[in-house]
Amino acid sequence: MTASRKFSTKNADKLQALARVDSGESISAVAHFYGVTRVTIWRWRQQQAALQAAKPKSVYLGTKVQVAAVSPVTEKRLLGWIRHMRGAKYFCITTECLRYALAYLDPEYSLTSSVKLLFHYIMLCTQ
Known part of the structure; x- marks a missing residue:
């Protein structure tokens, strides 16, 4: 060869x-x-x-997976939360964590999320 x-x-x-x-x-x-x-x-x-x-597998996500913010103000607050979490080195920021944070920062978003999950997330952040 x-x-x-x-x-x-x-x-x-x-x-x-x-x-x-x-x-x-x-x-x-x-x-x-x-x-x-x-x-x-x-x-x-x-x-x-x-x-x-053979077709490409659907399990691979694109590199630009985003969580849409509801408003520019919420987006700025979310970015501030990300900076705080990364600076304090709490844990990695996943898409799921971003959704929880968005629900915490924007109450309208929480209407579409589970109340139990939001409560768990808030308790996690306040510890």
């Missing part, structure tokens, strides 16, 4: 390699181009139906 190029494990690249083989290019040449063995190309051929049916 030649290590001239780091192989990408993306399904699109695997399908592209199989398309090159289907178009008549030799398996050895395609394997050399992708830096894998001929056996790997044959393995991809056996997995071709699964590769074509």
Whole structure:
């Protein structure tokens, strides 16, 4: 196996390699181009139906998951709370914690949240 190029494990690249083989290019040449063995190309051929049916998993969230604030004033108070929590090194700020804080800072938001959870959060913050 030649290590001239780091192989990408993306399904699109695997399908592209199989398309090159289907178009008549030799398996050895395609394997050399992708830096894998001929056996790997044959393995991809056996997995071709699964590769074509594969879709991105829905469990991965984007990097810009946000909790929408109700107003600019609430957003500033929420940002101040985040700075306080990070500065005091209480615990990590998760999306769930942001929702609790938003419910604490904005009573209108609490109408959509569980009262028991809000009470628990307030008790946690006042300790």
